[in-house]
Amino acid sequence: MKKFIFIIFLLLNACGYQSVNKIDKSNYNISKYEFLGNQQVNKILKKNFERKKSNINFEKEFEIIVTSNLVKSKKSKDRAGEATNLSLEIVVDLEIFQNGKKIKKITINENTNYNNNDNKFELKQFEKILINDLVNKIIYRIDLNLSSI
Numbered sequence: 001m002k003k004f005i006f007i008i009f010l011l012l013n014a015c016g017y018q019s020v021n022k023i024d025k026s027n028y029n030i031s032k033y034e035f036l037g038n039q040q041v042n043k044i045l046k047k048n049f050e051r052k053k054s055n056i057n058f059e060k061e062f063e064i065i066v067t068s069n070l071v072k073s074k075k076s077k078d079r080a081g082e083a084t085n086l087s088l089e090i091v092v093d094l095e096i097f098q099n100g101k102k103i104k105k106i107t108i109n110e111n112t113n114y115n116n117n118d119n120k121f122e123l124k125q126f127e128k129i130l131i132n133d134l135v136n137k138i139i140y141r142i143d144l145n146l147s148s149i
Helices: 002-014 039-053 120-148
Strands: 028-037 060-077 083-098 101-115
Parallel strands (some): 028 060
Antiparallel strands (some): 060 083
C-alpha cells in the first residue's frame, strides 16, 4: 500500500501537475481602483484588489472603476403572503483603463435561489455566506478577463 501511494505521489509530482484554476500567479497589477454601489460587495472585492495591487511580477497595469449592485427578491410566496423562495443577484460593472485610456467595459452577474428561514438571524448569516461565494465567483471571472487582455 505504501509503495502504491509513493508511486502515485511520484507520478503526480514528476509530471508537472498543477491546478488549472489557480489564480495566484497573475500577470497584471491593479494600480488604482474606485468602488461605487453596494458596500458589502465592494468590501470583498477590495480585499482581492489589494492583493493584486502588491503584485511585483506583472506585465500589464490597470486602473479599474467598479460599480456593484446587490438585488434580493422574492421568487414565490405561500398562501399567507410570506416569501418561501428568495433570489439573490449580484451585478458588477467594470470599467478597465490602461495608461489612462478606457480599454474595456465588462458586466458580470451571478445569482442564486434559496429557501426562506423563519429564524431571521440564521437567514442573514446564510445570505452573507451566499454573497461571499457569489463575489468569489465574480472575482475569478474578473481575474480571467484581466489576464486575457
